[in-house]
Amino acid sequence: MAAYLLGIDIGTGSTKAVAVDLDAKSIANSQHYYPAHNPQPGYSEQDPEIIFKAFVNCITDVVQITGNSPMAVSLSSAMHSVIPVDANCKPLAPMITWADSRSEDVAERVRNSAQGAEIYKVSGTPIHAMTPLCKIIWIKENQSDLFAATYKFISIKEYIWYQLFNVFEVDYAIASATGLFDIIKLDWNPEAYELAGISLNQLSKPVNTTYKKSALTVSSAQLLTLNADTQFVIGASDGCCANLGSYVTEPGVASLTIGTSGAVRITSKRPVYDYHSMIFNYLLNKDTFICGGAINNGGIVLDWLLKTFSGKNSFAKTDYELFFEDIAGIPAGSNGLLFLPYLYGERAPLWDTKSCGVFFNIKPIHTQAHFLRAGLEGICFALNDVIQSVERSSSTIERLHISGGFINSTVWVQMLADITQKKLITVQQEDASALGAIFLADDALGLNKLGKNLSDKNKISLLPDKSNTNIYNNHFLIFKKLYQDLKETMHLMHNSQ
Numbered sequence: 365m366a367a368y369l370l371g372i373d374i375g376t377g378s379t380k381a382v383a384v385d386l387d388a389k390s391i392a393n394s395q396h397y398y399p400a401h402n403p404q405p406g407y408s409e410q411d412p413e414i415i416f417k418a419f420v421n422c423i424t425d426v427v428q429i430t431g432n433s434p435m436a437v438s439l440s441s442a443m444h445s446v447i448p449v450d451a452n453c454k455p456l457a458p459m460i461t462w463a464d465s466r467s468e469d470v471a472e473r474v475r476n477s478a479q480g481a482e483i484y485k486v487s488g489t490p491i492h493a494m495t496p497l498c499k500i501i502w503i504k505e506n507q508s509d510l511f512a513a514t515y516k517f518i519s520i521k522e523y524i525w526y527q528l529f530n531v532f533e534v535d536y537a538i539a540s541a542t543g544l545f546d547i548i549k550l551d552w553n554p555e556a557y558e559l560a561g562i563s564l565n566q567l568s569k570p571v572n573t574t575y576k577k578s579a580l581t582v583s584s585a586q587l588l589t590l591n592a593d594t595q596f597v598i599g600a601s602d603g604c605c606a607n608l609g610s611y612v613t614e615p616g617v618a619s620l621t622i623g624t625s626g627a628v629r630i631t632s633k634r635p636v637y638d639y640h641s642m643i644f645n646y647l648l649n650k651d652t653f654i655c656g657g658a659i660n661n662g663g664i665v666l667d668w669l670l671k672t673f674s675g676k677n678s679f680a681k682t683d684y685e686l687f688f689e690d691i692a693g694i695p696a697g698s699n700g701l702l703f704l705p706y707l708y709g710e711r712a713p714l715w716d717t718k719s720c721g722v723f724f725n726i727k728p729i730h731t732q733a734h735f736l737r738a739g740l741e742g743i744c745f746a747l748n749d750v751i752q753s754v755e756r757s758s759s760t761i762e763r764l765h766i767s768g769g770f771i772n773s774t775v776w777v778q779m780l781a782d783i784t785q786k787k788l789i790t791v792q793q794e795d796a797s798a799l800g801a802i803f804l805a806d807d808a809l810g811l812n813k814l815g816k817n818l819s820d821k822n823k824i825s826l827l828p829d830k831s832n833t834n835i836y837n838n839h840f841l842i843f844k845k846l847y848q849d850l851k852e853t854m855h856l857m858h859n860s861q
Contacts, residue, residue: 366391369805369814370426370434371798373602374419374441374520376400376410376461376624381422382798383430386813393795394425401458406465406717409458412447412523419524423588433590436576438597438805440605440797441521443541443646446499448514453526457510460499463660465709467502468493468717474501475715479559481639486553488635488645488653489543493717497543500560516566521598528584528596529577534568536647537600537654545570547635547647573600573649574808597805603658604648605800607631610765610791618656618754618761620747620780620788621796622768625711626662628750629654630758641713641753649804655758657712657750661705662743663769665721668707669739673732684773691737692775696782696832697839698734700725703742704847710746713753714847718858724846740776744783745843751784763787767796782832783840790824 368385377400383392396418401409427433444462447455460466474480475491489495496517504511518526519542522534539545539552544560544567546553552567578595585592599605607629610619618630630636635645636655646654670679670687702724709717723735755761764786770776771790781788806814 366430368430368434369802370423370437371605371795371801371805372419372422372437372439373605373795373797373801374415374439374524375602375797376442376463379415379418379422380795380798381426382795382802383426383434384799384802384814386811388814392426392429394422394429396421400461400463404466406468408461408463408465410461412455412459412520415459415520416524416527420587423590427589433594436595436597436805436809437590438801438808439521439524439599440602440801441519441538441599443519443538443601443603444494444496445520446496447518447520447523448503448510449516449518449523450513451515453518453523453532455523456513457507459520459523462494463708464499465493465717467498468709470501470505471495471498471717474498474559479555483543483553483556483559484639484642485637486546486548487540487543487556488547488637489541489545490642490644490711490715491543492642492711492715494711495541495543497556497560500562504561511561514566516568517562518568522568525598528580530581532568533571533575533598535573535575535598535600536570536650537573537604539570540645540647541601547645547653550650571598573598573604573647573804576808595809597801597808599801599804600648601646602797603627603629604646604654605797605804606767607654607800608648608803609796609798609800610767612765615759616762618751618764619796620751620764620766622662622743622747622770624662624664625658625660626743626747626768627656627658628747628754629656630754630761631655632758636754636758638753638757641757642715643712643754643757656754659743659746659750660708660711661746665705665707665739665743669736673736687736688773688775690733691740694733694737696779697835698738698741699729700727701730701734701738702839702843702846703735703738704843704850705739705742705746706847712750716851716854718855719847719851720854720857722846722850740779741783741839742843744780745840747780748784748840749844751786761786763789765789765791767791777826778829781826781828783836785828785833787828788826790826
């Protein structure tokens with residue numbers, strides 16, 4: 365039976381497991397999906413127990429495939445979730461996900477307050493409705509009974525960790541995404557948690573991302589079909605793990621991921637601050653920062669385009685193939701049709717939950733295929749906006765390591781290269797976040813078996829088509845100006861609904 369490490373990525377739409385042997389070969393994988401609920405406009409909630417069941421099923425699937433327990437299980441997780449729990453870690457309300465925007469007014473108030481800039485600098489986290497800081501303040505102001513009854517405010521990873529070990533602990537990466545953590549002192553920030561109206565005791569104990577435990581409860585070991593002494597590495601956030609799993613460790617290189625949302629990240633030995641565009645600074649470990657920006661509107665916009673223009677609610681592989689065939693026949697720039705992709709508000713670099721989607725410059729020449737291509741170009745423009753914000757505060761990015769489902773589309777990848785004018789390297793093997801978690805386990809166990817550098821055999825490179833440079837440069841300038849021109853009108857419309 366081959367020894368292996370198991371990386372688990374606890375995402376917004378699914379939990380994924382990837383098993384890698386000590387020769388860095390993928391030997392098994394599993395994925396289980398779950399829904400999000402939107403009981404009111406702007407709300408995004410999930411049931412933590414359903415996510416825990418998906419976590420369990422992923423592990424039991426892999427153990428069944430491999431026939432033995434892994435040497436270690438390491439966790440990657442989505443950021444910014446909040447679960448109010450009692451002393452036994454029983455949820456008192458549904459989990460609020462990163463996509464929930466109910467606290468947008470709280471975020472705007474804190475961002476514009478005298479404390480806003482200081483809290484951002486200490487925490488490295490943008491002040492936005494996604495952050496637990498703003499969500500907890502919202503609960504305090506709008507659900508006082510729930511707030512008073514809450515023993516601790518935790519994330520989905522903390523919830524799962526408690527089910528395994530009966531202890532409230534949180535890794536530096538997840539903590540650094542809350543807005544409540546001091547990324548230099550590596551401890552909770554009193555100014556932030558007092559602003560939220562909570563005490564230090566209502567937060568979990570922070571630990572490094574290579575922190576490990578091996579004393580599973582008997583019930584957990586039986587449930588997971590694991591040996592009771594299987595080691596668990598607490599791991600990091602999905603964004604930080606994705607950088608590690610995308611081999612982004614040197615200057616001049618950034619990772620770019622498009623999943624439901626999207627993100628651009630660099631690796632740095634020090635934080636990169638910009639209060640205007642609020643570059644995030646999350647901890648990969650106590651000595652390394654992952655800096656960059658995330659957008660709300662990635663693959664979720666593709667899904668909207670398909671549903672809206674096809675009239676279907678579910679799609680086969682052939683539907684996606686036809687979609688990309690249609691847009692491949694449309695020239696770069698979509699014959700002047702522009703799309704602001706802010707269907708779900710926007711994070712970096714706008715930080716505007718009241719923004720919205722806009723098609724602009726519609727002409728009789730434009731067909732359905734033009735709208736589809738302009739939609740994807742809008743996503744790429746939004747990511748290029750983040751890239752340029754990061755470059756202004758750090759250094760030039762010469763190369764992008766890309767991952768996510770979009771890499772399967774040649775036309776989309778080429779579009780990204782042309783708009784960003786960067787060399788792209790496809791590095792995804794199975795899942796960048798799960799692989800990053802595996803690398804953390806390799807470090808935590810002191811194995812040093814897995815190479816952390818990208819080998820030439822794994823590189824698939826793509827260069828920008830220079831013939832499209834001028835048109836995309838011009839459209840990008842208009843793209844940015846269009847948002848600024850429409851921002852006030854977007855807010856008026858948002859507030860009138």
